[in-house]
Every structure is written in C-alpha cells, then in structure tokens.
Amino acid sequence: MSDIPPPTDGSTAAADARVRAQYEAMPYPPRDPADEARRLVVGSPSHWLEINHYLFAGRRDFRMPLRALIAGGGTGDACVMLSQQLQDQRCPAEIVYLDISTASRAVCESRLAARGLRNVRCVTGSLMDLPSLGLGQFDYIDCTGVLHHLDDPAAGMKTLANALQPEGGMGVMLYGEYGRAGVYPMQDMLRALVPEESDPAERVAMAKRLIRFLPPTNLFRRNPFLSDHVSGNDGALYDLLLHSRDRAYTVPQIAEMTRHAGLRLVGFAEPLRYEPATYMSDPQISRRFADMPFLERAAFAERLASNLRTHVFYATKAGYDTVARPEDTLAIPVLRELDAAQLAQGLRPGMPLVANLDGFPWRATLPPLANQIVALIDGRRTIAEIYTAMGASGSQPLWDDFRDQFEQLYVVLNGINHILLRFRPGR
C-alpha cells in the first residue's frame, strides 16, 4: 500500500500508521495541480468571509497580520483557498499547513506553486504533536475532516484549542451520524470479508462487489446522498468504505467536544439546516422550537432531517459574541458565489426561492423588496447605504419596512450560506 509498513500489534500506533499509510497511498481529496490554472476550489469552512463573519463579528482588519493553521491539510483545498484569498486582500498572513502525509503535502505544495502563493509554510507531522512542534499560536485554525480519524478526537480538538490565541477560533468539519446511515455496517462487513492488511486493490474490488450485490433493504443502499463510491475514484471509495478509523458525530456530541476543548460553538455554516422550522410547519410543534436554545434546536433539526452527512461549524475561544449581525446597519452584506444582478433577475416578487437540500424540497418565501435589495448588494455598500441607494432609484420604502425586509432576506440567504457580513476596517 505504501512504503511505510504499519505495525501489526493492534495498538493505537498501528492504527495511526494505517491512517497515515492510507493518505500516503491515496492523498485526499484527489487533486491535479494543473487545475489551478482554471479554477479556485472554494468551500467551507475557512472561506475568508466566513472566518470574519463567524469568528470576528465581521470586524477583522485584514491589513493586520493573521496566523492560520491548516491542521490535516490534505491535498490543500482549504490551504490554497485561504492563501489565495488572504493574498488577494493583501493580508500579511502566515499560514501553516500541517499533515502526516508527505504525498498529500506534495500535492498541496504543487498547487500553491502553480498559483505563485508564498504565504504558506508546509510542515509534515501530527496535530497531536503541536505542543512540541514549536509552530506558535494561531488566530485561526482549520481542521476539516481530520479529527474523526484520530484515536482520540476530543484530545485532538483540545490540542488545537490550546494552539489558539485567546480571541482566536476554529473552523471544523466532522462527519454527521444520521446522514452517514449505512456507512459503518458497510465498513464492518468489508473488514469481515477482507482483512485490513490486504492489498488495497483487493479491498476496493471487494467493496465494489459488495455494493453490486446489496439487497434493496440495505441501509447503505437506501441512503442516496452518499456519493463517494459512485464518483469513479477508488481513493474516494476507500475513504468512505474502507477507512481504518473514522466515526461520526451528532450535534450534542459536537457541542460536548467543543466545550471540553474550552471553546464555544458559535454557528454552523448553513444555519437553515440546523433550524427545525426549515423542515416542519405544524404550528403546534413549531411553537415548541421557538423557546429552545440554539444548540437544542440544532440537535432537533438534525434528528428531524436525518440527512446531515457532515457538520461544518465555527467555535471560538473568545468570551463574547463573535458572529456578525444584520441589526447593525453599518454592516456590508457580501454575496458568496452568486452574482447579484443574476440573482436579482431570477427573484420574482411572490415567487418562492427553492432548493433541494439533500432530498428535502426547501422553499422560502422572500419579501417583496428582495430583488431590489439584492440588485444593490455589491460587497461595498453598507445596509444603510443600500437603503439610500434605493431612494436614488426612485422607490424608497419606509426605513422600518426596509429593515424588516432586509432581515427576512438575510435569514434566507445567510441560512444557505450565500450572504455574509463584514464591516469597513475601523468601524
């Protein structure tokens, strides 16, 4: 499988070595550095606007130095995205990439080189060894899809939290238990069919065979939202069904793990998916949600929807509110991966916004001014300036009416992670 033979004593060290051997042999996700010439992979967590919105109340001044750690950076998606975005902002940033896999690091380094990015220092090592690596403290840490592969994920999160500055925060992705329904029985069956020490090609072949012959009642077969095994990439199939160590989390478990690490969970990257009201309109039941605290609502929502395969969330060390809020009309709304003019054109008054949230047919009613407001969101105007601009275009609503409608629109677009807030530096 790789040039690092895993110990066979069944110990934690043996399991660690197997995880490392997998990522040496099959860096994840598979990426070709040549593709950097045609696109930047963007995602969550660690988009610069999200970091600012969720961890710095939208008030981070990117002209000031920022130190970020990408812990378990893999082939570099978060590292390359953040490095490029911070360079575009002319931020004097230092990003440290850390991973146990030298093969993954090589891919990440080639991608950075393809873009001419120089604000990243790449280190090979385990995040569990951070206390002895001498890498210093960080304002921000990304840890995406890594902690659930550790022997002790809670200890891993604590180790990362200890490397944060007192006001720093983390963006994390962990697998979601209900959305991965069927994965773990498949992993167990495959372990029973072909020993873990077997040749990876043999294990992949057996996994493909098992998938082909699954009965229609099988839980994995009945979960249509898992796609790594149909992507055509054996590394992705291996990661899903043949991983030597992974586990999945519920919202209460994540809340407990962050608390144990001395952090506060401040938000999930798609807030709407964590609101039970998104999936349920019965008035009697809905009334009960209204009084629940945020994390209880989130736990209820994941049980209700049952389709969250991953949880992307932000957690902070700071003891104050770090999330940007639309009540402050000096906030600048920024659309993410959406063109304002195109979106405004597509929004018809009275027509709902629709999306398929992994099988859930979501519909949101937008306020009547939605298209006029969206047309004026340019990432530079504040909320108050958008109101003024509406007057210039000859259709000024009453201020209170505008504020109400802006907030309704914000809840919907922020809920699906398409609008974030930031402030002009110094505000």
Ligand SMILES: C[S@@+](CC[C@H](N)C(=O)[O-])C[C@H]1O[C@@H](n2cnc3c(N)ncnc32)[C@H](O)[C@@H]1O
């Ligand atoms: C599923 S990949 C995710 C890569 C990347 N974060 C992403 O989301 O694209 C998991 C990565 O974690 C790395 N990893 C696993 N255990 C680690 C540890 N103890 N310290 C640092 N990296 C680790 C693996 O080598 C692998 O590159």
